Amino acid sequence: ASQLGEVHLLVAGAGCAAVADEAAKIAGVGKVHLADDASLGHALAENAAPLIVGLMDSHDAVLFPATSNGKNIAPRVAALLDVMQISDILSVEGADTFTRPIYAGNAIATVKTSDKKLVITVRGTAFAKADANGGSGTVEAVSGASDTGISKFVSAEIAKSERPELTSAKIIVSGGRALQNSENFHSIIEPLADKLGAGVGASRAAVDAGYVPNDYQVGQTGKIVAPEVYIAVGISGAIQHLAGMKDSKTIIAINKDEDAPIFQVADIGLVGDLFKIVPELTEKL
Known part of the structure; x- marks a missing residue:
């Protein structure tokens, strides 16, 4: 994200103020938007997507990790904004140009977008980790989160392991x-x-x-x-x-x-x- 401009983070969840405070310390973070609402407690994509779309009025791009959670929310945001999602990027070549793997990684495509708002998922292993300390971002509360009623959290079976993730x-x-x-x-x-x-x-x-x-x-x-x-x-x-x-x-x-x-x-x-x-x-x- 830092290769595209000033970085703002969104921390969305229920009772997540402490997470926002930690996120503000990450090197390179300018601002942390804190959306603390019961409807965001289980990261339901149907509730998170409209919130993010509301924030896009004042932002040019939104980046998600290419994880199951990121891949769940990002397409909904792209659809609501009526733009093409740019998936699984490996590098930032310019403000509107990125590389991404195709054919199971056997070829690397360079893609250029003409959309004014960018919705991007990022392959985490392709980029260096940001330093967790050294930043001095400010935390700003954002409102507008609500339960859309489209989906509900029923249960989760969490696999616990002593081994590393x-x-x-x-x-x-x-x-x-x-x-x-x-x-x-x-x-x-x-x-x-x-x-x-x-x-x-x-x-x-x-x-x-x-x-x-x-x-x-x-x-x-x-x-x-x-x-x-x-x-x-x-x-x-x-x-x-x-x-x-x-x-x-x-x-x-x-x-x-x-x-x-x-x-x-x-x-x-x-x-x-x-x-x-x-x-x-x-x-x-």
């Missing part, structure tokens, strides 16, 4: 279809991840087969990650999976098929039986 983990151990079943996944992948203090990921094939829940999924239709180290165990490396992890700093692949596509992107490749290799590796760490 995938999108922020420095090390990720991912398992694929070759693990054969859920028991093998847990008994082979998780001890290695625990030894390394790593997050646990999975390929779509492993998720579809029911080995692990879908919030483990890394790839084009899962989470986009870029850890320091990515260990792919029994993952062949379909193009959609590579799209989610090929920006990792070091990629280690373990697979019995020496022709598996994963080896084309791997920095370190080990050909062999994962059922022997991985427990041995875990034991030696």
Whole structure:
């Protein structure tokens, strides 16, 4: 956002004043708009979108992370503003020009918009983190939030894990279809991840087969990650999976098929039986 001009943040939720105060300390933030209303408590897109549209009178662009939440709200904002959304940007080339991946990241498109108001989702792994301290933004309350009555929050099942969250983990151990079943996944992948203090990921094939829940999924239709180290165990490396992890700093692949596509992107490749290799590796760490 700072590459486009002065940055204002929107903190929307219920009882979120403390978050706004923290957000004001982020380096580069000029102003924090605080929308504190019960209708925003569960980030329902139908309630958040009209609020954001109201703020667009005095702003040129609104940026969201390309997460499930961002992808939920941004298209509604774009539709209400009658503009084209610019999705999953990798870089800012100018005030109206951006790059974004197409064909599962095999080509990078440069897009230029003629819209006066920009609605953008951002691939977080493509940009450096902002410093959480050093800013001196001001907090300004905004009104106008209300319950549109279109949707309501019913319940949430939150997966709790002692391991790092995938999108922020420095090390990720991912398992694929070759693990054969859920028991093998847990008994082979998780001890290695625990030894390394790593997050646990999975390929779509492993998720579809029911080995692990879908919030483990890394790839084009899962989470986009870029850890320091990515260990792919029994993952062949379909193009959609590579799209989610090929920006990792070091990629280690373990697979019995020496022709598996994963080896084309791997920095370190080990050909062999994962059922022997991985427990041995875990034991030696």
